[in-house]
Amino acid sequence: MLKEAVYEITANIRIAKDVYRMELAGDTSMFTAPGQFADVAVEGCYLRRPISVCDWEDGKLTLIYKVVGGGTEKLSAMARGEKLDALSGLGNGFDTSAANGRPLLVGGGVGTPPLYGLAKRLAAEGKRPLAVLGFQSGPDVFYKEDFERLGVETLICTADGSSGTKGFVTDGIRALSDEYGYVYACGPEAMLKAVWDCCPEDGQFSFEERMACGFGVCMGCSCRTKYGYKRICRDGPVLRREEIVW
Numbered sequence: 001m002l003k004e005a006v007y008e009i010t011a012n013i014r015i016a017k018d019v020y021r022m023e024l025a026g027d028t029s030m031f032t033a034p035g036q037f038a039d040v041a042v043e044g045c046y047l048r049r050p051i052s053v054c055d056w057e058d059g060k061l062t063l064i065y066k067v068v069g070g071g072t073e074k075l076s077a078m079a080r081g082e083k084l085d086a087l088s089g090l091g092n093g094f095d096t097s098a099a100n101g102r103p104l105l106v107g108g109g110v111g112t113p114p115l116y117g118l119a120k121r122l123a124a125e126g127k128r129p130l131a132v133l134g135f136q137s138g139p140d141v142f143y144k145e146d147f148e149r150l151g152v153e154t155l156i157c158t159a160d161g162s163s164g165t166k167g168f169v170t171d172g173i174r175a176l177s178d179e180y181g182y183v184y185a186c187g188p189e190a191m192l193k194a195v196w197d198c199c200p201e202d203g204q205f206s207f208e209e210r211m212a213c214g215f216g217v218c219m220g221c222s223c224r225t226k227y228g229y230k231r232i233c234r235d236g237p238v239l240r241r242e243e244i245v246w
Contacts, residue, residue, distance in 0.1 A: 030089025101181020108187025138163035
């Protein structure tokens, strides 16, 4: 359910290298599934910035973003008490009912935040997810303890080996001692392709894409699937394994 809303910033804190957690107070009724996103307006920027939702509950919204350009740099400078305009409730999120066995959650960098909201809801349903989270180096790692507080067994992988297991998320998946079932993944496309190749199990993959409008009008984020072209912002960002064309 798309809705424009104005939120009040209650916190905007750096939690890792160039990564910030922004907590907002306001209407969260439009969010119905983990994996949805908000398209936030940034002063001086023509286009809104799509930011994945980490978590939400009544009246409280948590966004985690990485400073990668001028727009997100301006976001990082915003302070408690300021207002943020956002189109909320965007995208097609993860379906928790599809999970079987022990769900495996695979995140890469800032693909990690929506998996936290997913893990929270899977745990509430009595499922016991595993998580493999990949980062470039130790200073980039965030939210490991937050996943563990949910009871999620969490394995960290870093490309340089400075924290956790050295290597990529696929190395972490192969190192798992426990059996897993359904797969949920979110991160850069190269990572998603590697997970798709590594894991034959059914699953859902959340794609990152440049978005102009955020709600399917401009068609700028269209991608080819086995069932025709779909828009990442509206029909995604979550696609099911069987429909993905690489």
